[in-house]
Amino acid sequence: MYVDLGNVLDSTPGLSREQLERLDDRVADAHERIEAGRADAEHGYAALNLPETTDPDEIRAAVEPFGDAEAVLTVGIGGSALGAATVSEALGGDVDAYFLDNVDPEDTTRLLDSLPLDSTAVNVVSRSGTTAETLANFLVVREAMESADVDWTEQTFVTTGDEGNLRQLAEKHDLPALKVPDGVPGRFSALSTVGLACAAIQGHDLDAILAGAADEADKLSGSLFDSPAYAYGAASYALDRRGATVNAMMPYAESLEYFAEWFAQLWAESLGKEGVGQTPARALGATDQHSQLQLYRAGRHDKLVTLVRPREREDRPIPETELEGLSYLGGSTLGELLDAEFEATEASLAAAGQPNIRVEIDRVDERGVGELLYGMEAACVLYGELENVSTFTQPAVEWGKRAARGLLGGGDFEEADAVSDKTRLEIE
Amino acid sequence: MYVDLGNVLDSTPGLSREQLERLDDRVADAHERIEAGRADAEHGYAALNLPETTDPDEIRAAVEPFGDAEAVLTVGIGGSALGAATVSEALGGDVDAYFLDNVDPEDTTRLLDSLPLDSTAVNVVSRSGTTAETLANFLVVREAMESADVDWTEQTFVTTGDEGNLRQLAEKHDLPALKVPDGVPGRFSALSTVGLACAAIQGHDLDAILAGAADEADKLSGSLFDSPAYAYGAASYALDRRGATVNAMMPYAESLEYFAEWFAQLWAESLGKEGVGQTPARALGATDQHSQLQLYRAGRHDKLVTLVRPREREDRPIPETELEGLSYLGGSTLGELLDAEFEATEASLAAAGQPNIRVEIDRVDERGVGELLYGMEAACVLYGELENVSTFTQPAVEWGKRAARGLLGGGDFEEADAVSDKTRLEIE
Known part of the structure; x- marks a missing residue:
């Protein structure tokens, strides 16, 4: 550079x-x-060690079953999708890469109707395994595959932490699973398993990256x-x-x-x-x-x-x-x-x-x-x-997450009450 | 709204x-x-009259020869592409819409290699007929069609002013030609011929828009x-x-x-x-x-x-x-x-x-x-x-246009000299 x-x-x-x-x-x-921070692999600073700590062989091995895929669909949001999309968009390739990184029903339907589901590799990416948008999309994709008589367990792999829903799902169905590295916030994960699995399926040279x-x-x-x-x-x-x-x-x-x-x-x-x-x-x-x-x-x-x-x-x-x-x-x-x-x-x-x-x-x-x-x-x-800011945290997004969860009946959160109390001054 | x-x-x-x-x-x-301003159809204000002054029949008639097109490619930049892209992206449709609105050689090649050239309608949009990026792209597209033995004159129409290169080209080759309305700056032209031709080919209801x-x-x-x-x-x-x-x-x-x-x-x-x-x-x-x-x-x-x-x-x-x-x-x-x-x-x-x-x-x-x-x-x-600004002008973009033209040997412009005089402080 x-x-x-x-x-x-x-x-x-x-x-x-x-x-x-x-x-x-x-x-x-x-x-x-x-x-x-790098020497101690502290939270966040560890991301700057990824050129050494990322193991491209591990990524290639995990995606090896998808060598014949015509398309790869990454289901993730924010840092769980943007790094992969950036690498994939920059490098192109014959395997088409798609990203389900929003919960827009019309767009999701359009995408699922156009994808060759039986030759699409699906990568579900969430460190916690509880990201609402990602898991909702995964459920929708899984159902679409089932409806099309496609064995989703043959087409799906996960990129997640050591525990949680996606890890359990991988164990239960024997899905390939990549580990989201510890200490690496999503937005700093492009050079890890999170950002590189899609590129590996597309045949790009991870070692050169x-x-x-x-x-x-x-x-x-x-x-x-x-x-x-x-x-x-x-x-x-x-x-x-x-x-x-x-x-x-x-x-x-x-x-x-x-x-x-x-x-x-x-x-x-x-x-x-x-x-x-x-x-x-x-x-x-x-x-x-x-x-x-x-x-x-x-x-x-x-x-x-x-x-x-x-x-x-x-x-x-x-x-x-x-x-x-x-x-x-x-x-x-x-x-x-x-x-x-x-x-x-x-x-x-x-x-x-x-x-x-x-x-x-x-x-x-x-x-x-x-x-x-x-x-x-x-x-x-x-x-x-x-x-002198806390570079590796994102505390301000939590308020909205609690409010949304409350609105959907996922628990009792006072933030949800603020939504119904909105001040209105509508011009129509 | x-x-x-x-x-x-x-x-x-x-x-x-x-x-x-x-x-x-x-x-x-x-x-x-x-x-x-609207009553006098003054420059710019005339754009707010488009719901009345745009004639959807004229647009439908111009694109009628392209009723069987599989794809429509708009060649334009800035306001000559963004309005059409916005309408088309919002409404979707079975006819794929593409936009050549940059002069990136790699992207242009990728697009031309993937398009079904013999069933693509091409709309070249430039009020003046001299916009460098748009005309360069048109020349490239025309050559690609010729190389593929596609008669470009059967697939192309123009959206332009009363005079200039594109108008002459349309007259010479008997291409359908839509008029860019007077008094309507590009960024305010979405509801005119400029923004609606693509939607018409896609079969959208111009009257409802x-x-x-x-x-x-x-x-x-x-x-x-x-x-x-x-x-x-x-x-x-x-x-x-x-x-x-x-x-x-x-x-x-x-x-x-x-x-x-x-x-x-x-x-x-x-x-x-x-x-x-x-x-x-x-x-x-x-x-x-x-x-x-x-x-x-x-x-x-x-x-x-x-x-x-x-x-x-x-x-x-x-x-x-x-x-x-x-x-x-x-x-x-x-x-x-x-x-x-x-x-x-x-x-x-x-x-x-x-x-x-x-x-x-x-x-x-x-x-x-x-x-x-x-x-x-x-x-x-x-x-x-x-x-209290001059809403309908864009004087600050002219400096760079002259510099770029000078750099490409298109005339003697002092702005081009400033480019070679650039102060450098490079870290590598």
């Missing part, structure tokens, strides 16, 4: 070289804490000037503190569209605590130049725009043309056009004094994806240290 | 009933200006308490002014995922001007409860969360289960689970004092989509009046 901070030097808000150097002292301290991540891990050091991940994390933190409270993640590659979504979870759930935390916004280049760019350039100076691209792609020529005013496109390529737009947008933001950071990988391949995911995770952990 | 402002009354930032009443005087003035929009138009009045669209626009504006500088658009329906993207363009490009403008962020319920909610509830009080849902859906039961702790789900439905999560999230934000607005439609059907799109457009126009 390459990170270029050049365009934050003269922006508003911005960071001078001196400010970056002063920040670097704090990075050194934070790095020590992070390394100590982990090697890319390991490369990025090796660069972590006591200075932001030596580590792309820390450079990104430290600059994002400092810009947020100076007013760039929104981080618009804008990859220039359709294959990285899910990456922006994964990043949004990583950033929001890790850093959104106690009245702080940069708000992630998702964008996609070049498309969103025709959508968000007007605001990013001419709106408030409260945004950092992160532009991400691969340095190389499979390209495609633009045919020569007789069309008026467009001869300059002929003989060029789509990739050159996309790169020109990337650099033009970056310069356009810089010329308007809007802070932006360039993040690059060599290619959107296994190694590149490993670098990018690990790099952003380490950036996030560093940001959390600098901000 | 129904808008419930109840949860902004006690939030921080928030709006009291008195503040809303004072704001209503300004809404009355703004409504007068909007009505005057326009009728839904007309219903919403009929409710525009001098008071935010009588018009859901104005209620939403006025409250969003006032909350932004009080510190809710981010608007997280969070539909609880997979079919409305594109709607959030369309909204982001509408909001960003219309209102992001001269140092102001609320930043749209896209989210999706219930999925993003496991992603963004931690931040939305516990982060800075700088966000308005807009929760959107249909009041009715095709539902699907959750099977009864023996799984421990989950019996409460059995006998319930996915739709009930999703609604419980919607209401729980809303209450959870309210309990934390985070401002949120509920927006509902009866169903995600033609009429509902018409209401929702028109309602949000009218809300945006009102917001622009209250903020």
